[in-house]
Amino acid sequence: xxxxxxxxxxxxxxxxxxxxxxxxxxxxxxxxxxxxxxxxxxxxxxxxxxxxxxxxxxxxxxxxxxxxxxxxxxxxxxxxxxxxxxxxxxxxxxxxxxxxxxxxxxxxxxxxxxx
Amino acid sequence: xxxxxxxxxxxxxxxxxxxxxxxxxxxxxxxxxxxxxxxxxxxxxxxxxxxxxxxxxxxxxxxxxxxxxxxxxxxxxxxxxxxxxxxxxxxxxxxxxxxxxxxxxxxxxxx
Numbered sequence: 001x002x003x004x005x006x007x008x009x010x011x012x013x014x015x016x017x018x019x020x021x022x023x024x025x026x027x028x029x030x031x032x033x034x035x036x037x038x039x040x041x042x043x044x045x046x047x048x049x050x051x052x053x054x055x056x057x058x059x060x061x062x063x064x065x066x067x068x069x070x071x072x073x074x075x076x077x078x079x080x081x082x083x084x085x086x087x088x089x090x091x092x093x094x095x096x097x098x099x100x101x102x103x104x105x106x107x108x109x110x111x112x113x114x115x
Numbered sequence: 116x117x118x119x120x121x122x123x124x125x126x127x128x129x130x131x132x133x134x135x136x137x138x139x140x141x142x143x144x145x146x147x148x149x150x151x152x153x154x155x156x157x158x159x160x161x162x163x164x165x166x167x168x169x170x171x172x173x174x175x176x177x178x179x180x181x182x183x184x185x186x187x188x189x190x191x192x193x194x195x196x197x198x199x200x201x202x203x204x205x206x207x208x209x210x211x212x213x214x215x216x217x218x219x220x221x222x223x224x225x226x
Binding site: 031033035040041042043044045048055058089091097101102104105106108109 | 211213216
């Protein structure tokens with residue numbers, strides 16, 4: 001399978017705990033994006049990388065959230081001191097910047113439940 | 116005003132009919148427009164994108180873009196029950212690579 005992969009697929013944690021998610025993009029893609037989706041809403045942008053550089057962060061991304069892409073390949077998203085409002089599907093997408101399409105392909109997502 | 120607006124639906128069409136899904140956007144700096152399909156509990160799947168005014172066809176799907184009126188639509192011909200899903204419209208602004216999504220339109224195709 002050469003698509004975007006995410007791990008874990010599901011995570012249940014208690015409020016106040018830290019969690020970390022991993023995303024592996026499509027191998028030749030140099031851009032990687034994180035989105036968050038709650039029930040009945042479209043995905044909301046969180047942050048994105050071109051290679052290892054983090055180019056943009058949403059104002060939604062509080063200082064409890066941090067993302068890295070250390071070698072320009074996989075990325076991690078960490079949430080510290082989780083809150084119940086962090087419960088959502090966390091989606092990773094990747095794209096190859098070529099032309100004006102910027103087609104983003106999503107992974108299966110990590111569903112986070114904070115108790 | 117939301118940046119990307121879609122009617123939440125559900126839009127119900129009989130099998131074999133044409134389903135028409137609409138999306139309006141507020142920022143005239145929008146550059147590219149995307150349609151994603153999302154089945155319940157799954158992640159969004161890219162159907163097609165468009166960036167020039169007019170129509171773009173791919174199999175049973177046609178995307179239509181009218182930048183002057185700031186709307187983009189998706190037509191699904193010969194709708195099948197397997198097309199029943201939520202369809203998300205997304206917009207890419209000129210000065211960024213992030214996508215801004217609407218809330219999606221739920222489509223139901225009944226036999």
